[in-house]
Each structure stands twice: as structure tokens, then as C-alpha cells.
Amino acid sequence: MTVIVNHSEMGQGVFTALPMILAEELDADWTKVRFEPAPVDPVYNHPVFGMQMTGGSTSTWSSFDQFRKAGAAARAMLVAAAAQRWKVDPAACRTENGTVVHAPSNRRLSYGQLAEEAARLTPPSPVALKDPKDFKLIGRPVKRLDTPEKTNGKGVFGIDVTGPGMLTAVVARSPVFGGRVKSVDAERAKAVPGVRKVVQVPSGVAVVADGFWPARRGREALRIEWDEGPMADFSTARQRQQYAEQARQPGLVARKEGDPLSALGSAAKKVEAVYEVPYLSHAMMEPLNCAVDLRADGCEIWTGTQFQTMDRATAAEVAGLKPEQVQIHTTLLGGGFGRRATPTSDFVREAVHVAKAAGAPVKVIWTREDDMHGGYYRPAYYHALAGGVDASGNLLAWSHRIVGQSILAGTPFEQAMVKNGIDDTAVEGASDLPYAIPNLSVEYHPMKVGVPVLWWRSVGHSHTAFATECFLDELAAAGGKDPFELRRALLAKAPRHKGVLELAAEKAGWGKPLPAGRARGIAVHASFESYTAQVAEVSVDGAGKVRVHRVVCAIDCGRYVNPGIIEAQTQGGAIFGLTAALYGELTFDQGRVQQSNFHDYPMLRINETPDIEVHIVQNDEKSGGVGEPGVPCTAPAVVNAIFAATGKRVRRLPIRMSEAG
Amino acid sequence: MISLIVNKRRVDLDVDPSTPLLWVLRDNLGLNGTKYGCGMAQCGACTVHVDGQAVRSCVAPVSRAAGREITTIEGLSPDLSHPLQRAWIEVDVPQCGYCQSGQIMSAAVLLKEKPKPTDEDIDQALTGNICRCGTYPRIRRAVHRAAELAAEGGRP
Numbered sequence: 001m002t003v004i005v006n007h008s009e010m011g012q013g014v015f016t017a018l019p020m021i022l023a024e025e026l027d028a029d030w031t032k033v034r035f036e037p038a039p040v041d042p043v044y045n046h047p048v049f050g051m052q053m054t055g056g057s058t059s060t061w062s063s064f065d066q067f068r069k070a071g072a073a074a075r076a077m078l079v080a081a082a083a084q085r086w087k088v089d090p091a092a093c094r095t096e097n098g099t100v101v102h103a104p105s106n107r108r109l110s111y112g113q114l115a116e117e118a119a120r121l122t123p124p125s126p127v128a129l130k131d132p133k134d135f136k137l138i139g140r141p142v143k144r145l146d147t148p149e150k151t152n153g154k155g156v157f158g159i160d161v162t163g164p165g166m167l168t169a170v171v172a173r174s175p176v177f178g179g180r181v182k183s184v185d186a187e188r189a190k191a192v193p194g195v196r197k198v199v200q201v202p203s204g205v206a207v208v209a210d211g212f213w214p215a216r217r218g219r220e221a222l223r224i225e226w227d228e229g230p231m232a233d234f235s236t237a238r239q240r241q242q243y244a245e246q247a248r249q250p251g252l253v254a255r256k257e258g259d260p261l262s263a264l265g266s267a268a269k270k271v272e273a274v275y276e277v278p279y280l281s282h283a284m285m286e287p288l289n290c291a292v293d294l295r296a297d298g299c300e301i302w303t304g305t306q307f308q309t310m311d312r313a314t315a316a317e318v319a320g321l322k323p324e325q326v327q328i329h330t331t332l333l334g335g336g337f338g339r340r341a342t343p344t345s346d347f348v349r350e351a352v353h354v355a356k357a358a359g360a361p362v363k364v365i366w367t368r369e370d371d372m373h374g375g376y377y378r379p380a381y382y383h384a385l386a387g388g389v390d391a392s393g394n395l396l397a398w399s400h401r402i403v404g405q406s407i408l409a410g411t412p413f414e415q416a417m418v419k420n421g422i423d424d425t426a427v428e429g430a431s432d433l434p435y436a437i438p439n440l441s442v443e444y445h446p447m448k449v450g451v452p453v454l455w456w457r458s459v460g461h462s463h464t465a466f467a468t469e470c471f472l473d474e475l476a477a478a479g480g481k482d483p484f485e486l487r488r489a490l491l492a493k494a495p496r497h498k499g500v501l502e503l504a505a506e507k508a509g510w511g512k513p514l515p516a517g518r519a520r521g522i523a524v525h526a527s528f529e530s531y532t533a534q535v536a537e538v539s540v541d542g543a544g545k546v547r548v549h550r551v552v553c554a555i556d557c558g559r560y561v562n563p564g565i566i567e568a569q570t571q572g573g574a575i576f577g578l579t580a581a582l583y584g585e586l587t588f589d590q591g592r593v594q595q596s597n598f599h600d601y602p603m604l605r606i607n608e609t610p611d612i613e614v615h616i617v618q619n620d621e622k623s624g625g626v627g628e629p630g631v632p633c634t635a636p637a638v639v640n641a642i643f644a645a646t647g648k649r650v651r652r653l654p655i656r657m658s659e660a661g
Numbered sequence: 662m663i664s665l666i667v668n669k670r671r672v673d674l675d676v677d678p679s680t681p682l683l684w685v686l687r688d689n690l691g692l693n694g695t696k697y698g699c700g701m702a703q704c705g706a707c708t709v710h711v712d713g714q715a716v717r718s719c720v721a722p723v724s725r726a727a728g729r730e731i732t733t734i735e736g737l738s739p740d741l742s743h744p745l746q747r748a749w750i751e752v753d754v755p756q757c758g759y760c761q762s763g764q765i766m767s768a769a770v771l772l773k774e775k776p777k778p779t780d781e782d783i784d785q786a787l788t789g790n791i792c793r794c795g796t797y798p799r800i801r802r803a804v805h806r807a808a809e810l811a812a813e814g815g816r817p
Contacts, residue, residue, distance in 0.1 A: 011756030011794045143753050150758030151749040152741055153694015153734035157759060160693035168688070193677065211688035212697070213680045285698050285706060285759040285793045334696070334759030335793050368699045564753055568799065572756060575795030598703035598791060607784035609797040 001026075001098070001111065002034045006044035006052065007059040008306050009037070009146060010336035011572070012627040013565035014059040016144040018067050020561055021060075024137045025071030025130055026078075028111070029098030035145055037330040040308045051309035055341045055455065057528035057625020060561055064623060072130070073123040081118035082109050132559075141564030146332075158331045159365060161291040161302040166361040167196055169354050170215045170370070172222050173204040176591035177375055178229040178450050181205060188221035198222070199357035203346075206354045212365055228591060231450045236380070236587040240276065243382035243403040243447065247274075251401055251443030252421045254431040258439030260386075263397035267388025269478045275385065275467040276652040279586040280378040280456055281601060286334020287371040290351035291363035294319055299326045299355075302363075303348060304333035306341035310412075314345035318352040337576075338455035342376060343411035346452075369596045377586060378456030379405040381426070383467035393479025395490065397439040400430055400468070405453045406446040421446060425455065429464030429527060429632065434497050435472065435490035451588075457576055458631035461527040465632030466639070466653065469523040473640045474649065483640060484510050484522050497524055499617060500533040500554040507615050508535035508552035518549060521640030523633040528625030530557040531617075534574065534633035537610075538641035544657030548578060548610045548638055555614065555629060558621035566626050567614040573630015574612050579604040581635035585654050663727045667692070668736030678724035682716070683707045685723045686733060694734035694762045698791070705790030708763040709733050715770040717789070734762035737769065744814065745769055748807035756794035764790045768804050777808050 003019040015035040023033050038044040044052050048062045075095055082100035083090035086107060093102050101108045132138070149155035174180065184205050186198035194214025199206050207218035264270055290303040292315075299319045305311050308328050316323040333340055340347075351364040366374065381404035388397040406423035408414050417424065422444050424431075431442045456462060476486040484505050491498040501524040505511075508520060517539045524533040537550040553570050560566055583602040587594045595601040639650045648660035663674050667690060674689055681700075686692040686709070695718060698706030702717035709718045710732040737743045741750065745765050748754075755761045764787060771778055771786035778786070783804045792800070 009757075011758070013756070143750070144755070146758065147750045147753055147755055148741055150755035150761050151746045151765060152737070153692070153762050155758050156693070157696075159697065160687075162691070162693075211684060213677070213684040213688070283793060285704065285757065285791065286696070287698075332759075333757060335757045337793075365697075368701075568753070568756060568796070571798050572795030575797065576793075597701055598699050599701065603704075603791045603793060604795070604797075605788050605791060606797040606800060607788045609795075612798055 001028050001032055002036050004036050004038045006038040007063065008054040008304065008330050008333055008336065010054065010304070010306065010333035010340070012059060012569060013144055013562065014054070015146050016142065017060045017561045017565060018063055019145060020137045020142055021064055021067040022071040024135055025068050026075045027095040027097065030137060030142070032098060033145065040312050040328045045309070053309065053341060054306040054336070055338065057628040061623035061625065068129055069127055072127045074118070076124045076127060077118040077121045078111055078114045080121055081114045085109070085117070138561050139563070142562055144565070155332050157286050157334045158291065158302060158304040159286055159289045159334070161331060161363060163291070163293060163361055166291065166363055167208050167210065167358065168212050168215050169206045169208045169358065169362050169364045170212070170219045170367065171201065171204045171206045171350060171354065171364060172219050172224055173370065173374070174226050174228065176226070176228040176231050177452060178231050179226045180229065182225040182227045185223040188223070189218040192218040192221055197358050199354065201350060201353040201357055203350045203353070206357065206364070208354070208358045208360070208362055216367065232591045234450070234591045235589050236278070239380065239449070240382070246403045246445045246447065247382055247384040247401050249445070251445040253441065254422050254427045254444050255440065255442040260397045260399045260439040260441045263439035264386055264388045264399065267396050268391040270386065270388045271474050271478050272386045273471055273474055273651055275383040275470060277381050277463040277466060278584070278653065279380045279451065280580060280584045281372050281586055282337040282339035282456055283372065283601065283603065284335030284337060284339060287368055288339070288347040288366040288374065289364060290347050291361070292351045292355035293361040294352065294355040297325065299352065300329065301326065301348065302329045302331055304331045304336070304340055305348065306333070306336050307345065310343060311345045311348040314349050315352045318349055319356065337457040338459070339376060342454065343413065346376065368598070372596055372601060373593050375452035376454035377451065378462060379407065379453040381463045385467060385471045387471060387475045389475055389479040393481045395435070395437045395475060398433070398437045400442045401445065402427055402430060402443070403445040404447055405449050405451070407453050407455055407459070409446060425460045427464065428460035429525060430468055432526070433468055434494040434526065436493060437490070458527060458628040461525060461628070461632040462580065465523065465525040466635045469525060469633070469636035470639050470651070473521070473643060487522070487524055496531040496556050496621070497526060500524060500531045500556050503554035503615055503617065504533035504535045504552050507554065507613060510535060517645065519641050519644035521637045521642070521644055523636035523640060525632045527629045527632055529622070530555060530624030530626065530629040532629045532633050534637040536634070536637035536641045538638055538645055540642060540646050540657060546582065546638070546642060546655055546657065550611045551634065551637070553612065553614045553630065554617065556617035556619065556621070557624040557626050557629070558619060559623045560616065563616050566616055569626045570614045570630035571612045573628065574634045575604050575609060577631040577634025578638065581638050581653055581655055583654050663723055665723070665726055665731055666729065667731045668733060676723060679722050681719050682709070682721045682723050682726050682731070683718035686718060692733050692735050696759055696762060698760065704760070705767060706760050706763040708766040708790065710766060710770065713770070713773065715767050734766060737765065743769070744807040744810035745772065745803070747810055748803040752799050752803040752806055754796050754799045754803045756796055760790060760792045764792065764800055768807070771804070772808060772811060776811060778804060
């Protein structure tokens with residue numbers, strides 16, 4: 001049985017979770033279940049977002065009802081087909097393990113024997129669903145279906161696609177965003193053995209060759225003069241100054257309760273702090289790539305994408321075809337994290353241009369350096385916070401100003417998703433602060449900068465959780481309160497937040513003694529309709545080197561499908577968050593990104609990986625996301641643990657103990 | 662002409678001898694299980710065995726591999742029977758899967774040298790292999806499990 005899955009598999013396990021849901025209602029034989037990525041067609045649109053896409057930690061919950069109903073309807077049709085053939089009452093038939101059984105006559109037929117007849121019947125409506133207490137697959141740590149092909153090298157990622165006559169291209173792009181080719185001398189490049197063509201495309205100059213290596217050598221041999229445009233003198237140092245100045249002005253109001261200004265004025269203690277985060281690269285292990293076979297009457301594309309509908313429309317526009325003439329074959333994604341969900345379809349658009357100019361089927365491969373310099377980063381943000389507590393340490397006031405680029409501005413989503421100038425993806429996690437604070441304001445300054453930005457695993461929560469959860473810790477310290485107890489008290493009316501907070505604290509042994517030099521920090525945050533808390537155990541050595549020993553995670557994602565996948569995603573999320581906390585930083589000077597590869601944009605490695613425990617809350621709440629919620633709490637939990645261990649506050653990521661105050 | 666022995670088969674190739682082994686495997690031999698991740702021996706996605714040693718094929722010129730025995734993920738076992746592959750499936754290690762060929766190839770050398778590795782041995786042997794999805798906790802478990810399976814089954 002093959003389940004066609006409408007979401008892309010980028011590690012989050014959707015090629016297992018969605019077949020599980022369908023197989024559950026169908027009573028299929030799980031050992032015979034296979035998956036296949038869906039072609040592009042409106043029938044495969046995201047049930048919530050109305051386009052074919054994967055993102056927002058929605059793949060499983062958004063398709064839950066749909067796949068249940070599909071499985072149940074198919075089951076009813078198979079039963080009806082068997083009953084017709086046997087001339088018995090369908091109600092006298094039952095199903096098990098991929099077969100329909102008529103017990104009174106001791107007859108059985110496999111689904112395969114019935115499929116053709118069943119497909120001719122009309123699907124029942126409404127369709128009866130199983131009682132969840134009868135679930136055999138849903139809720140269990142069923143093994144992933146895609147593991148074998150990911151352990152023998154056979155799984156096909158975009159970069160692995162080959163075809164008759166397919167050439168490989170690498171593209172020389174402007175070293176500065178918005179720059180354009182002024183002149184190009186391709187003579188030396190064309191002389192490199194294996195180079196077939198050098199073609200100019202809107203994004204730069206493509207060297208098309210028999211394989212990656214000659215293409216890359218050809219690119220090195222190009223001589224290009226760039227018109228670098230208005231970003232030529234852009235620098236991180238100046239941007240930080242500019243953001244700091246902007247933060248002194250009132251911003252657009254994302255939330256306001258009470259009168260924070262006067263409450264701050266009358267507070268027994270007032271705390272002010274600035275939190276900063278840099279641009280970050282998604283740095284998927286598989287750099288971007290896209291293979292295109294363009295013909296007069298059609299276009300075939302192979303790529304790992306999260307945004308099929310938009311990519312198809314873009315490809316059609318570039319190729320001068322109708323969207324229906326463009327086929328996208330979605331391969332496995334060697335990580336996505338948001339980078340392969342680009343409203344501009346940058347890597348697909350460019351590849352179609354290259355194929356068009358080259359007049360041959362071509363696969364464009366980005367080098368690691370291209371990928372890291374290619375933009376669409378998590379934006380840099382500046383958070384200015386002020387808070388006040390009374391003489392007993394109770395929180396009176398909270399004021400939060402966020403300065404940074406809007407991800408949605410200038411995209412097709414702006415009109416529907418930006419309200420009164422406020423891009424929710426910049427303030428989410430801050431504007432919905434769950435704590436009971438009587439006087440509270442959250443403001444936003446959208447900044448226009450020529451650096452392309454994008455959603456990066458956990459989007460706004462990747463920085464708002466850091467700012468809010470660290471600042472709350474500062475206020476706990478100012479008021480002489482235990483950070484866990486203060487949160488607990490402020491979350492009295494937020495039971496799911498409180499639940500994960502208590503679970504993580506309990507499992508971590510909050511308050512219990514630790515070996516000398518180690519300390520714990522805690523953070524709690526809701527994102528993508530799930531609730532998470534983490535407790536980190538940290539030590540800092542004399543040289544300022546931070547070591548994270550243990551992270552205890554609690555997640556409440558409501559009704560869930562596969563706890564094995566939830567554990568993996570939450571561990572992976574914490575590691576993603578830890579990489580950002582300890583290392584992640586892209587900086588600019590003279591318009592150029594100064595980092596280029598893993599030596600200067602490091603990733604957490606296995607020897608630095610703490611023990612990471614995951615505890616999943618069991619309840620019947622509405623399902624939430626799983627892929628991203630593991631990320632936001634890690635940085636604040638670690639930073640709060642550093643304070644507990646050293647008395648020093650880290651207010652800028654990545655963590656540098658030399659800057660801590 | 663350069664002669665290589667890849668997964669126990671001899672191949673003769675007419676390629677630029679400075680071409681990294683990775684791109685010869687991928688573009689000339691169609692062995693796409695070995696991945697490109699960084700091109701500068703930083704991430705380990707391209708790890709293969711050359712005469713039994715773990716080598717980052719993205720920086721190894723093919724000329725250096727001439728006449729040597731090269732094993733790629735495709736040559737590790739024909740049928741997922743290698744203890745590491747069995748353990749990887751049992752523990753459900755991969756997420757996106759892109760780095761896993763390299764992880765397994767690095768771990769295979771470790772298990773040959775240390776049939777019962779400690780956590781520290783695993784950390785040391787696999788520190789050159791980045792996994793952006795963060796499968797490290799399960800990699801550790803699976804390498805230990807593979808060691809058990811190998812002890813039971815007499816491989817690798």
C-alpha cells in the first residue's frame with residue numbers, strides 16, 4: 001500500500017506520521033505500507049494554508065483529520081466491495097491487517113484483491129472514524145519508514161538527481177546583496193576542461209559543465225566586475241547602532257495592557273536590559289540545489305522544496321509556460337528549517353533561468369559558501385526591555401521593544417499576514433507573553449534592510465523566547481524570587497505552560513544539589529500551538545568556556561501521533577537551539593558576509609552534545625506542532641543557567657562570557 | 662587513466678587527477694550515497710574508507726586513491742545487514758538523513774578498531790561528522806547497539 005504524502009520529508013518524519021494515520025483507520029498491514037511524495041496539484045494543498053507547502057510545524061496535525069477520513073473512507077469502500085462480491089451485509093464484515101473478513105462464512109480477501117472494485121464505489125459521507133482508544137498505531141513509537149534508504153545511501157536528495165544529458169552548473173553571485181554584473185570575462189573559465197558553457201542569468205554568471213568539479217573550477221576562473229549597489233558599505237556594527245537608536249523611539253503597538261510607563265515609575269525596583277541576536281544561516285547539511293529539464297512545451301524540476309505551489313508558479317513565469325506545464329518532483333530534503341520555503345523561489349527561479357540560457361537539462365548546485373552567502377537569513381533583532389517589581393518582588397510592569405526586519409514585508413503573504421504594520425513573525429512569543437503582569441506593552445519597529453530574510457526553525461520564537469525568558473529571570477533575581485517559582489506563580493492561569501514547566505523542573509530535579517560548578521536554568525515557551533519547557537545544566541570554566549551537561553525537555557503538543565519522532569524532533573530542536581546559543585552568528589562588513597563555511601560558522605558536534613531527555617505530556621488537547629517547538633527554550637535555559645553558575649548575564653547571542661555582565 | 666578499486670570492483674577513469682574523490686564517486690561512478698556538505702573536510706558528509714581508513718573524500722584528490730581499496734556506503738553491505746545499518750534502523754537514527762552515510766562510515770572504522778567503544782570513543786571518532794538535525798543522542802545509542810550486534814553476529 002502506497003501513501004502519497006503531500007508534505008515534504010525534511011527529517012521531521014512526515015513520511016511516517018501521515019501513513020500511520022491513514023493506515024490506522026484503514027486497518028492496513030503496516031509492514032506493507034510505503035510512501036511516495038506527492039506531485040504538485042491543488043488536491044495536495046496544505047489544508048490550512050491553501051497551497052502545497054511544508055512549514056510552520058503543521059505537517060502532521062493539519063493533515064490529521066484528512067488522513068483519518070481518507071483511511072476510514074477507503075476501509076468502508078473495501079468492505080463494501082467485499083460484501084458485494086460475497087453478497088453479504090457489509091455490517092457482518094470486519095477488517096484486520098489489510099484484509100476484509102466475513103467471519104460467519106470464514107471468508108477473507110486482501111485489500112489488494114479488492115482495490116479495483118472498491119475504487120469504483122462512491123466514498124461514504126460522513127465516514128465513521130475509530131474510537132481513539134482502539135488505536136493500534138497512533139500514539140506509539142512506530143519506526144520510521146524512511147530509515148532503510150537513509151542508511152544505505154539509496155535515498156535520493158535533490159543533489160543526487162541525474163538524467164540523460166544533465167549538466168551541472170554553479171553560479172557566481174554578487175558578493176553584496178542587490179549587486180549586479182557589470183562585466184564578465186569568461187575566456188579562462190571556458191578553457192577549463194569539462195566546462196560547456198558560461199551564461200549570464202539575472203542572479204549572476206553560471207558556469208555549466210559536465211560535473212560539479214569542472215563547473216566550480218570554471219567559476220574560479222571567471223573574471224567578473226560587480227556593480228555592488230547600495231548595500232556595498234553595509235556593516236553589522238552600524239546596523240547595531242542604528243537599531244539601538246531606533247529602540248529609543250516608540251514603536252508600533254503589538255500589545256498593551258494597563259499603564260506600563262507609570263507602573264515602571266512607581267516600581268520599587270526597575271530593571272532595564274538589551275538583548276541582541278544576529279543573522280543566522282539555516283545551514284542545512286544539503287546545500288541548495290535544483291535540477292531543471294526545460295523543453296518548449298514543458299518543464300520538469302527535481303528539488304527538495306518546502307514550497308511547491310509558489311515554486312511551480314515562479315518556474316512557469318520564468319519559462320514562459322503555464323503552471324500546469326511545470327512538474328515538480330519533490331526529492332528528499334537534506335534539511336529544510338525554512339530555507340527551502342522561499343516566497344521568491346530564489347533557487348528554483350535561478351535554476352530555470354540557467355536551464356533556459358544553457359539550452360540543456362541542468363542541475364544547479366550551491367557550494368556551502370554559496371549557501372551561507374545566499375541570504376534568506378533569520379533576521380538580526382534588538383530587544384529593549386524594562387521591567388519593574390514591587391517591594392515583595394511581584395511583577396508590576398513589563399515593557400518590550402523589538403527592532404528588526406519583517407520577514408513577511410514584500411512577500412505575497414504581507415497583505416494577509418501583516419496587520420497594522422506588525423509582522424507577527426517578528427513579535428510572536430513576545431506579544432503573547434503568558435505571564436500575568438498587570439502593566440505590559442510590546443512594540444515593534446519594522447526595519448528595511450537589503451538583506452534577504454526568512455523563517456528559520458521556530459521563526460520569531462527563536463529570538464523572543466531568548467529575550468523574554470532571560471529578562472524574566474533578571475526580574476526574578478531583582479525581586480529575590482526563585483526563577484521556577486516566579487514563573488509558576490505567574491502562570492497560574494496558563495495551565496499548559498505551567499504543566500510543562502513543572503514537568504521539566506521535576507524531571508530535572510530543580511532545587512536539588514548539583515556537582516560543584518554546575519547550575520540549572522529554566523525556560524518555558526509556547527510556539528506553534530505546543531508548550532515546551534527546558535532545564536539546562538551548565539558549567540563555565542575559568543577560560544569562559546561554557547559546557548552544557550544536560551537538557552531536560554518537556555513538551556505538550558496535545559494529542560500526538562508518534563512519540564518516537566517527537567523525542568527525536570525535540571532533541572534535535574534543542575541541539576539546533578544550542579548551536580545558535582553557543583556559535584551562530586553571521587556578520588557583515590563592507591556589504592559582505594564574513595563567515596563562509598563550518599570552520600567559522602560552527603555547528604554543535606557530538607562531543608559537545610549534552611544528555612537530552614524528552615518528556616511528553618499525555619492529554620487530549622488539540623494537536624500542536626513538533627518540528628520547531630524544541631528550539632526556543634534552549635538558549636534562555638542555558639543563559640539562565642550561566643547566571644545561576646556565575647552571577648553573570650549574557651544578553652547577546654552567541655554566548656561570549658567576555659561580554660557577560 | 663586512473664585505476665580505483667571501488668566497493669571491490671576495479672574501475673578505470675579518465676579524469677583530472679586533482680578532482681576530489683567525492684566528485685569522481687558521484688559524477689563519474691554514480692555513487693550518490695556519499696554526500697557533499699562543505700568541500701573542506703569540516704562536516705564529514707563525504708566520509709568513505711580508503712584502505713580501511715575514514716577519509717573525507719571532498720578534499721582527497723582522486724590521484725591519491727589510485728590503486729587503493731575504496732569503500733562507500735553502497736559497499737558497506739548489499740542488504741542493510743551491517744551491524745551499524747541494523748542498529749541505525751532499530752534505533753531510528755536518521756532525520757533528514759543527509760549526513761548519515763558519513764556518520765555510518767566513520768562509525769564503521771571506529772567499530773573495527775574498538776569493538777566495544779565508550780561514549781568518549783564515539784565522541785572522538787564522530788566529532789568530524791556534523792548532523793544539523795541533531796541526531797547525535799541516537800547516534801551514540803546506535804553505535805553501542807551496533808557493537809552488541811557485531812559481538813553477537815561476528816561482524817564487522
